[in-house]
Amino acid sequence: MNLLMATKSSNEVQNKAREKRTDREILLGSGGETKPRSSRNLKEIVAKYRKSKDASSPAASARNKRVQRQEKLEKISNDTEELEGRSEDYASLANEFLKKMEKRKWWQL
Template identity: 75%
Template sequence: MVIMVGLNIAQSKKREKRDGRENLLGSGDETKHRSRNLKEIVSKYRKSKDPSSLAMSAKNKLVQRQEKLDKLSNQAEELEGTSEDYASMANELLKKMEKQKWWQIR
């Protein structure tokens, strides 16, 4: 009887894990590769043959990339400043606690 209960618990855990994966990723049928013909691939990835539109597209992508890099740079500077403030506070606290005895800490 104990063995049967243990098997049922193990099976239910496997089922829960599988159901959770399906909820997260969808059913296995949706993730399978679908064969496409040449026309579908060409229509999806076809680029305009006009050099000016290609140059404009590249310029737009470059501007977007620069904006993202600027945003990351600003975030990094902010994080650096915050970490320096935290480090100085930690050092002040350490100096303050070094002067106190263990029984005086409140």
């Protein structure tokens, strides 16, 4: 009986191992060694990554990105200041309410 159970469990383990291998092969390909990508020549690389022939283009792009970041940071700063002001107003109202409630007796609530 134990031999039958041991054989059955080892068969299950082997089947699971086969399933894992097939899942891996599905995800990663044939499961063999991966081949290096075909080498590209200089013209293909330049054509893919070049945006324009103008040398000042990268500098202009960087400048535009910097201006956009600066605008976003200014907006965040303004939002932060507004939130800080609102929180201070809320805190002062809460303190006033607390003082008002401390002066009342329990039967006046």
